[in-house]
Amino acid sequence: MPRTTSRVPRTLLAATAAAVLALATALTTATAPALAAPAPATAQPAEAGTTATTGATSGFWACSVPAGYTHTAVRSSWTCSGGAGFQTSEYYVEPPADGLWGCTSLVPGYTHTAVRSSYTCSGGGSHTTSQFLLYKPVTGMWACSVPSGFTYTAARQTHTCSGGASYTTTQFQLRAL
Numbered sequence: 001m002p003r004t005t006s007r008v009p010r011t012l013l014a015a016t017a018a019a020v021l022a023l024a025t026a027l028t029t030a031t032a033p034a035l036a037a038p039a040p041a042t043a044q045p046a047e048a049g050t051t052a053t054t055g056a057t058s059g060f061w062a063c064s065v066p067a068g069y070t071h072t073a074v075r076s077s078w079t080c081s082g083g084a085g086f087q088t089s090e091y092y093v094e095p096p097a098d099g100l101w102g103c104t105s106l107v108p109g110y111t112h113t114a115v116r117s118s119y120t121c122s123g124g125g126s127h128t129t130s131q132f133l134l135y136k137p138v139t140g141m142w143a144c145s146v147p148s149g150f151t152y153t154a155a156r157q158t159h160t161c162s163g164g165a166s167y168t169t170t171q172f173q174l175r176a177l
Helices: 010-031
Strands: 051-054 057-062 070-077 088-094 100-102 111-118 129-135 150-158 169-176
Touching: 057 070, 070 100, 100 111
Parallel strands: none
Antiparallel strands: 051 057, 057 088, 070 088, 100 129, 111 129, 150 169
16 A cells, blocks of 8 residues: 655755744844854954943944944844845944054054954955054054055065965055155
8 A cells, every 4th residue: 555645845845944044043143142253352342232341442343334443353143134134244343553453454544564364354254354453653664555644765575464375565664754
């Protein structure tokens, strides 16, 4: 006697499993503390919606980076998606400071003296992006770029500004104008 069973198409099962996983992720994200991205070198990122203070440096997670600040980590999050069905980037925002590894080199009043390759700024992706070691420019400093208000008096080839790549890039010795 043939056995009779009800067979559910695999596509329906896969769609149901995906929906359950999405719902569980959304509920977990909404009810559980958010997982922090890898910690910046100078401060431990706080949970979403909170602030943290470490010495003179304070930071917070935000959906954008305000003028006058930089960001030191990026994570994928539902917090900034506005109810969309996908995650968007959330940034760990900090005031710029000497010795801070930032995710961008374009910080007014600062230059960068080194570049490294890191997952910290990639938003949880499987690829690395560059981080930039920020410092206020001063005469005599070796920097990876020449900021406004400065010129350079010497140049050298180095791996310091290439982000761990096998090639060298130019570093400049700064002089204030």
